[in-house]
Amino acid sequence: MTPERWQQISRIFNAAISLDGEDRAEFVAGECGVDTSLRSEVEKLIDAHSNASAEKFIGGMAAEAAAPLLVGDENLEPARKVLTQGQQFGSYEILEALGEGGMGEVYLARDTRLDRTVALKVLAYEISTDERRMKRFRQEARVASSLNQPNILTVFEFGEVEGLTFLATELVDGKTLRDFLKGKRPKLGDILDIGIQILAALDAAHEAHIVHRDIKPENVMIRDRDRVVKVLDFGLAKVSFTKQSEASEAATEFKTAPGTIVGTIRYLSPEQARGGAVDERTDIWSTGVILYELVAGSTPFGGVTSSHTIVQILEKDPVPLSKLGNAPPELERIVQKAMAKSPDERYQTAKDMLIDLRSLKKRLDVELEIQRTSSPTTMIDAVRTVELRRQRGKERSKKKVLAIALIGMAIVTAAIFGINKWRASRARSNPSVTPTVPAPASERTLTYWITVQKFRDKKPFQNPFTIPGEMIFEEDYQIRLSFSSPQAGHLYILNEGPAATSAPEFNVVFPSPTANKGSSLIAAGQVAQIPEQSWLKFDAQQGTEKLWLIFSEDAVPELESLKEFAGPATQGLVADPARNKVVQAFLNTHSETKSSVEKGERLTTLKTPGNLLVHAIKLEHH
């Protein structure tokens, strides 16, 4: 069929099907005239049209019809991972897939900036698309990453690459407590060590007002080389529940998915199971359950179904540890106190429980030490030696106890000193979150901070750090700017290099295709990072770089139109002298609107009356 013929047929066909019965027949006859083959083709097509409509031919979607094909093939090939080995993911290189967790997939990856190996967790899509959850997640991750305690898994970075949200953390070469427990009963010393370290982690977190809420053996890792305990998912577990009556929702979640998370429910506190308010004491309960399990070899509560377990958690007293294992009575007392049904009757802080566990451990160590130094030479003497030790030991051990007590005190002092120092540094290091109370409409507020990465021999050198703006930068420094405002508005950032000639040349830094997806509009509370995935670096030209910040309630036409220069062709350089003049005139007119500058340790907050803020950050570089 020739294209002309085809077009002719379709023209008649389309007109015809909008007509009915006789009108249609008449129309087709009139259009086709003596061309009977044309008429026959059109008529056949009209028939096909009616049949196709009646039969709903290709009426649905291919994927619906063919969906079973996709299911069936599951058996034929393994499912694909989100990321593949060798793939570059932001600044990470994927080395291998480590496994799949509740919140996403975990990979072994190399951070190419700092050349270190990390664990990279890519969040499940269901989580990353829930804006509300993500907001909480981000917030929690930020706080969690500021926790600096050896028993808490260090969070290096929380970010997004091409729509995938990820979390990069320290890599722990070891196993989870769950795996550690498989097929063995840990020794009393190990049990205490594990409990002490979990509580040390909780103590630090609680100080920072972070409740874990999901303490369980799966979230506790033990490093192979030194048995150091790392608590995972700090402040992250929280977001798997929603705000209102999170625990009750959690409980339903467990109920509706039997088999899948049954293991988890056993560590729920009564208030979690009931759906009540949850605080730090929930973590104390769960730690109690873990200790109980470590001693007894099984969890205190565990019914046939989740509902049975919940009822037990709420109402039943567990079988006393003394009946199950040979735990010292002090440990039984500690566990009992941690697992009091009413939070008010539990340890009120992790620190209190930690102190009790530590002193128990210390006492046992001393006893062990005494036992060791006065150990019987032969097994036959064992019974007699125990008797003897009672008398001999008293004198012998006094000195030793004193020495150990002194060491203990030194450790406690150091720990307290450390905590204070840590607290102080935390207060400094926690870039205060942008105020959420909106400023009056007649005032614009913009907060910014600068992240600096030093380079040496073209490699990142030391960790990036944050400053409020002023510093002398060297040539191999690279920086990132971050901005946030409690108000929504249009943000423009122009760079004015050290003036080589009298006419200034501007560089569009923001918006650009790679920042805020090309839009100048930032939402209230949004943190805009510029550039999003790379850094700004200083070029060879030394002197004072000016970064002009323009934050306006309305879009600024003079600046909005500069976007065209932000593309890859001109790399942001406003390559037009006339346009540069327009910008300069704009800045001259408005830079007189003085903004107040509040400089903090890490952040600078600018405030201007009116709806337009213009400010220049001066960056010296040599």
Next chain:
Amino acid sequence: MTRVPPSHNITQLLAEWREGDQSALDELYPLVYDELHRLARRYMSRERKGHTLQTTALINEAYVRLVGQKNVQWANRSHFFAISAQIMRRILIDHARHHAYAKRGGGAQQVSLEEAAVVTPDQSAELLRLDEALTSLAEMDPRRSQVVELRYFGGLNNEEIAGVLNISENTVTRDWNMARAWLYQQLTGSGAN
């Protein structure tokens, strides 16, 4: 001060493709294919019982995953949908071929009983025939073929198709009617061609 060039991303590839750079499509294709394939299968395994697969939701999800939520630019999105419809077609056809092959006794693995129960032999055969007919249609009338591709494989509605192809909705309706009638003829053997 200069910007350190960032790595290539989907947004950029889409923009380059839109501006006529065909090599960008070569880079995009496998990325989108993998993503859609993975999602389609996940959807299906999740909804094993219902067997409903909302193509638009699927492509939207792929888009958000690959491009990012904040970057919903219509131009990019419509191009993404256009390529996704094409890819969905490929994915389904690949699977249909695979099945047809397995049915003939080829392939290393046996088709499980469960699978044989859900897949009627006609489904894959019919899909393959439709694909062939659509390819013939494209030779004659690429736009009408694309309308079918976007609607049937991409799950787009007429308004969205009009946006992607930059034609009026009325034209979409007319194209669809004509193309469907013609395809029906081809598949039922009632056509003159």
